[in-house]
Amino acid sequence: METNPLFAEERKQKIVDLVTEKRKATVDELCLRFSVSAATIRNDLRDLEQQGLLLRTHGGAMMKTKTALEPTSNQKEVRNLQAKKAIARAALALIEDGDTIILDTGSTTVELARILGNRNNITVITNDIAIAMMLEGSEKLNVLIMGGLLRRNFHCTVGAPGISMLSAFSVDKAFMGANGFSLAKGATTPDMNHAETKKAMMAIASKVVLLCDSSKLEQPSFAQFAPAEAIDTLVTEAIDGAARAQYEEAGIEVIVAG
Missing domain, CATH: 3.40.50.1360 (Rossmann fold)
Structure with a gap:
């Protein structure tokens, strides 16, 4: 169980930043990046999806965006x-x-x-x-x-x-x-x-x-x-x-x- 709420929020923000930059990320990749368990990452992804910040996929997450939206x-x-x-x-x-x-x-x-x-x-x-x-x-x-x-x-x-x-x-x-x-x-x-x-x-x-x-x-x-x-x-x-x-x-x- 996560015992440091501040660290948890910082980690979640970094997860959002990473998924936004790369457009997708796997649970294994995030576990390695943040040195936490797969269960912790899945909980983070569930929370972030509920906040509307990303979309969970099988085995990871992807950037929440419309297919018709194009960056400049x-x-x-x-x-x-x-x-x-x-x-x-x-x-x-x-x-x-x-x-x-x-x-x-x-x-x-x-x-x-x-x-x-x-x-x-x-x-x-x-x-x-x-x-x-x-x-x-x-x-x-x-x-x-x-x-x-x-x-x-x-x-x-x-x-x-x-x-x-x-x-x-x-x-x-x-x-x-x-x-x-x-x-x-x-x-x-x-x-x-x-x-x-x-x-x-x-x-x-x-x-x-x-x-x-x-x-x-x-x-x-x-x-x-x-x-x-x-x-x-x-x-x-x-x-x-x-x-x-x-x-x-x-x-x-x-x-x-x-």
């Missing part, structure tokens, strides 16, 4: 940053000198753009204004910016003008971001217009690479832009063995960033 680009940039940097480094290894690529908008693709100068003679098509500005100074890269409606607070374009532009091109690889990915629901995003733009990006690529940190796996968002079988390669920073086996059985190459 600035909010995304600070979430799971080290994981995104690791994913970006692993993705860079898939890019060869002379490649033509698509960089979808997103906080993980921004991290890939930061290190793209390590490659030569790359042509980049992007709908992300921040990525375009980041790459404009490199003489090794050619950058094409997609037109369309500028999404306020997301520094990217969506819609018919950009989709129409893409029909004139073919690229070697598309590096896509997502708000959620699962075998059942595929790759998903909260915005329907953005989903259509993502579909058009993937349609012109010979290979589709999904950059997705582990907090988004098996966490579907609102609008699907690709079924799971349309993804050639998944790059993530962590995945359990059973899930990895399921993805690979479905024909998806899984790369775990070190």
Whole structure:
């Protein structure tokens, strides 16, 4: 039984912070983090769920949020940053000198753009204004910016003008971001217009690479832009063995960033 109420409240707040940051956490993970029993963690999760601060799941808890709610680009940039940097480094290894690529908008693709100068003679098509500005100074890269409606607070374009532009091109690889990915629901995003733009990006690529940190796996968002079988390669920073086996059985190459 918990004998220090102050410590219990501090622990519960840290649990909420952790689940909010990672979007989900297991009982085992929380036991290890806070050096308490599984029974204590389950009691904490029950209390926090009753307060409306999270949702209990089988074996853990997840962030309480609506699938259609999307954090802004600035909010995304600070979430799971080290994981995104690791994913970006692993993705860079898939890019060869002379490649033509698509960089979808997103906080993980921004991290890939930061290190793209390590490659030569790359042509980049992007709908992300921040990525375009980041790459404009490199003489090794050619950058094409997609037109369309500028999404306020997301520094990217969506819609018919950009989709129409893409029909004139073919690229070697598309590096896509997502708000959620699962075998059942595929790759998903909260915005329907953005989903259509993502579909058009993937349609012109010979290979589709999904950059997705582990907090988004098996966490579907609102609008699907690709079924799971349309993804050639998944790059993530962590995945359990059973899930990895399921993805690979479905024909998806899984790369775990070190």
